[in-house]
Amino acid sequence: MAETVKIHYEGKVVELPVILGSEGEKGIDIRELRKLTGYITFDPGLANSGSCKSNITFMDGERGILRYRGVPVEQLAEQSTFVETAYLLINGELPKREQLLNFSTLLTEQSLVHEDMQLFFQNYPPRSHPMQILSSMVSTLRSFYPDLKTSKEDEEINITLTRIISKVRTMAAMSYKISRGHKVVYPKPELCYCSNFLRMMFDNPVKPYFIDPDLVKALNVFWILHADHEQNCSTSAVRMVGSGRVTIYAAISAGIAALWGPLHGGANQAVIEMLEKIHAGGGKIKSFIDRAKDKNDPFRLMGFGHRVYKTYDPRARIMKKMCHKLLEKRSEKDPMLDIAMELEALALEDPYFVDHNLYPNVDFYSGIVLRTIGIPTNMFTVMFAIGRMPGWISQWKEDADDPNWRIYRPRQIYTGSRQRDYVPINQR
Numbered sequence: 001m002a003e004t005v006k007i008h009y010e011g012k013v014v015e016l017p018v019i020l021g022s023e024g025e026k027g028i029d030i031r032e033l034r035k036l037t038g039y040i041t042f043d044p045g046l047a048n049s050g051s052c053k054s055n056i057t058f059m060d061g062e063r064g065i066l067r068y069r070g071v072p073v074e075q076l077a078e079q080s081t082f083v084e085t086a087y088l089l090i091n092g093e094l095p096k097r098e099q100l101l102n103f104s105t106l107l108t109e110q111s112l113v114h115e116d117m118q119l120f121f122q123n124y125p126p127r128s129h130p131m132q133i134l135s136s137m138v139s140t141l142r143s144f145y146p147d148l149k150t151s152k153e154d155e156e157i158n159i160t161l162t163r164i165i166s167k168v169r170t171m172a173a174m175s176y177k178i179s180r181g182h183k184v185v186y187p188k189p190e191l192c193y194c195s196n197f198l199r200m201m202f203d204n205p206v207k208p209y210f211i212d213p214d215l216v217k218a219l220n221v222f223w224i225l226h227a228d229h230e231q232n233c234s235t236s237a238v239r240m241v242g243s244g245r246v247t248i249y250a251a252i253s254a255g256i257a258a259l260w261g262p263l264h265g266g267a268n269q270a271v272i273e274m275l276e277k278i279h280a281g282g283g284k285i286k287s288f289i290d291r292a293k294d295k296n297d298p299f300r301l302m303g304f305g306h307r308v309y310k311t312y313d314p315r316a317r318i319m320k321k322m323c324h325k326l327l328e329k330r331s332e333k334d335p336m337l338d339i340a341m342e343l344e345a346l347a348l349e350d351p352y353f354v355d356h357n358l359y360p361n362v363d364f365y366s367g368i369v370l371r372t373i374g375i376p377t378n379m380f381t382v383m384f385a386i387g388r389m390p391g392w393i394s395q396w397k398e399d400a401d402d403p404n405w406r407i408y409r410p411r412q413i414y415t416g417s418r419q420r421d422y423v424p425i426n427q428r
Helices: 033-037 073-079 082-091 097-109 117-122 130-144 153-180 193-202 213-225 233-242 248-259 267-280 285-293 314-329 335-349 351-355 362-373 377-401
Strands: 004-009 012-020 026-028 057-060 065-068
Touching (some): 065 314, 130 153, 267 377
Antiparallel strands (some): 057 065
């Protein structure tokens, strides 16, 4: 017999079914609640509400688990590439050798952007934030690449999805080059996804860029760890906007806009800005730690703790290893990175941080890794967005393919004025 939950109200009893997840999670199906009782649930922030069923990503904050399509993220970071992980997320299975080759080839074929798009980049005000530009440019892609005329619908969808993943990388590098007044560097077909990005970012005619395998690996790991993270703010935005059956370009554009904020995708940028503030204050790390522990002080250490993970962030363990590897091989001193390592050591030994599970999270280490690679701080969130593309696409696709699809339409508890008459302006 199926499990149910009983709700007692106003002398009546209503039974609602329980939904079981494959990892043992339980949810109460309240779809008939308002119809049966006239009540709705109230859950600000939706921290206790399930908006969908999904077979893409599983995370357990209490146990520190993150898996894509059932594969532990630790194994993917160690053995996979970002391109292979993207295929896994979008298609549900790890690709065979021929499938991976075809996917990689398609990414290369779709890597160029229309030359006229450079005019868009060049005409944005100089102080425009890269995320604002990226969100607009992804939406603009739809105008340059209308619906394809192919014999198969699946082929058209695959090309469109691959196009977004490929061109976003190119547009990000292009925007950086144009912002510096440098000549745009085009992708090379013989280079992999990550190598191409680094070359497009940092190569120039007077100083050719040497592709360091360790930096390529670090970028692969960074993007793999950010590829999906269940129903967070930006992913929910993609699903919600997509539920209106807009184009995927519009849905992804909404996801980029949602990711922009400092409480979501901007957290790794906030880490570096915090380190700069500590450095400007004389590098007295202990005083900043004391401020973070003071409940009456609004200062907070960025990059510590996580809303979902109540133990160590599994992505942070992986990124920490990569972070220390890159720092060990650097030839130039960077005071911000030295401060970061000292801050990490002090926080991990402090009973307050340990007792409150305020461990360094993935944003703490990823900000340092991106800085070590040479990515400018204002591009950090763009890097996050590139990595999250496969997750957003797979979530959009899952929602679009759901036979029980419904447009998102949350309810509310109205607390405003009751009915009152209009008062003419000369009587107010």
